[in-house]
Amino acid sequence: MPELPEVEIVKQSLNQKIQQKKIKKIIIKNRNLRFKIPLKFEKLLENRIVKKVTRFSKYLILNFSDGSFCLIHLGMSGTIHLIKKNDLNKLTNTSFYNSPSLPKKHNHVEIHFKDLKIIYNDPRRFGFLKFINNKQALIDRFDHLGPEPFFKTFNLKYLLKYFLNKKKNIKSFLLDQKFVSGIGNIYASEILFLSRINPKTHAMKLSKEECKKIIFFSKTVLKRAIEKGGSSIRDFKNISGENGNFQKEFKVYQRENLSCLRNKCTGKIKKISISNRSTFFCNTCQK
DNA sequence: AAGAGGCCCTGATAGC
DNA sequence: TGCTATCAGGGCCTCT
Numbered sequence: 001m002p003e004l005p006e007v008e009i010v011k012q013s014l015n016q017k018i019q020q021k022k023i024k025k026i027i028i029k030n031r032n033l034r035f036k037i038p039l040k041f042e043k044l045l046e047n048r049i050v051k052k053v054t055r056f057s058k059y060l061i062l063n064f065s066d067g068s069f070c071l072i073h074l075g076m077s078g079t080i081h082l083i084k085k086n087d088l089n090k091l092t093n094t095s096f097y098n099s100p101s102l103p104k105k106h107n108h109v110e111i112h113f114k115d116l117k118i119i120y121n122d123p124r125r126f127g128f129l130k131f132i133n134n135k136q137a138l139i140d141r142f143d144h145l146g147p148e149p150f151f152k153t154f155n156l157k158y159l160l161k162y163f164l165n166k167k168k169n170i171k172s173f174l175l176d177q178k179f180v181s182g183i184g185n186i187y188a189s190e191i192l193f194l195s196r197i198n199p200k201t202h203a204m205k206l207s208k209e210e211c212k213k214i215i216f217f218s219k220t221v222l223k224r225a226i227e228k229g230g231s232s233i234r235d236f237k238n239i240s241g242e243n244g245n246f247q248k249e250f251k252v253y254q255r256e257n258l259s260c261l262r263n264k265c266t267g268k269i270k271k272i273s274i275s276n277r278s279t280f281f282c283n284t285c286q287k
Numbered sequence: 288a289a290g291a292g293g294c295c296c297t298g299a300t301a302g303c
Numbered sequence: 304t305g306c307t308a309t310c311a312g313g314g315c316c317t318c319t
Contacts, residue, residue, distance in 0.1 A: 002313090003312060003313090006312075034295075034313090034314085034315090058312095058313075058314095073313085073314090074313090075295095075296095075312090075313055075314085076296090076311070076312060076313055076314095077296085077297075077298090077311085077312080077313095105297095106297080122296095123296075123297050123298065124295085124296045124297055124298085124313095125295080125296055125297080126295070126314080127313085165289095166289080166290095167289080167290080168289075168290060168291095172290085172291095175313090175314095177314075184313070185311090185312060185313085186312060187312095231312080233311090233312070234298095234299085234312080275290090275291070275292075276291090276292070277311095277313095278310080
């Protein structure tokens with residue numbers, strides 16, 4: 001599901017709801033996520049106060065008031081759901097929650113606060129949660145990740161140096177989190193379409209101008225997607241159950257055999273596989 | 288040592 | 304109440 005824009009949407013909506021709140025209880029229904037959740041996890045989180053929620057790349061980060069953290073990665077199919085305790089609950093002291101959009105299966109982790117809880121749901125279990133002791137450990141955990149497209153360090157000099165003698169195709173580089181972090185399979189195709197670059201182009205063959213376009217459109221596409229609340233294909237929703245809208249602006253993703261949307265281009269969108277990931281492009285204007 | 292490919296897992300859909 | 308194959312927003316690991 002989630003590339004950088006979708007995780008950013010989750011971060012923003014979580015921040016409005018759980019900032020400065022204390023974790024009352026953790027309930028784990030299934031520990032077997034991407035990495036097994038250790039038995040001590042509940043004790044490590046309970047009674048900590050969420051100072052704020054931040055994000056790096058596709059990782060959500062609960063920042064606790066004592067300087068520790070909890071990483072949340074949503075993998076391919078993870079979602080987070082906010083459940084408010086119903087007012088009725090306060091009166092009757094039952095455990096009735098108001099939960100219109102909560103899936104029936106795969107609700108693996110519950111984080112309870114005083115008046116609400118958030119639930120981590122993940123059918124494929126490619127995501128994970130991990131407690132991190134301190135700032136240095138967090139920095140170490142992200143050590144292998146390249147800059148986000150928004151960073152100043154994601155610039156022409158960086159690309160030209162990185163692509164020197166690199167035969168790998170540009171589509172794979174956009175998905176390579178060591179090179180640039182936060183872009184996933186949807187936005188990689190969209191960025192290359194806007195840059196008019198064929199996804200199979202060897203990185204070392206890219207001109208200076210093409211590198212500039214990649215930098216520019218990486219920033220603008222992700223920024224626009226965030227403004228539109230992310231992309232909702234299949235099941236992405238924000239934590240209140242609302243869809244994003246960027247999928248309505250897809251130029252190539254999931255548009256196989258449809259006409260190219262570029263002004264005056266008469267091409268059709270093709271779907272190919274690159275490193276086992278579907279890749280969409282116009283073979284007329286992305287030569 | 289860069290780069291390709293497999294694998295972790297469930298669910299939706301298409302084709303037979 | 305059909306089966307089977309294919310594909311899906313990610314990232315880590317192994318092999319060459």
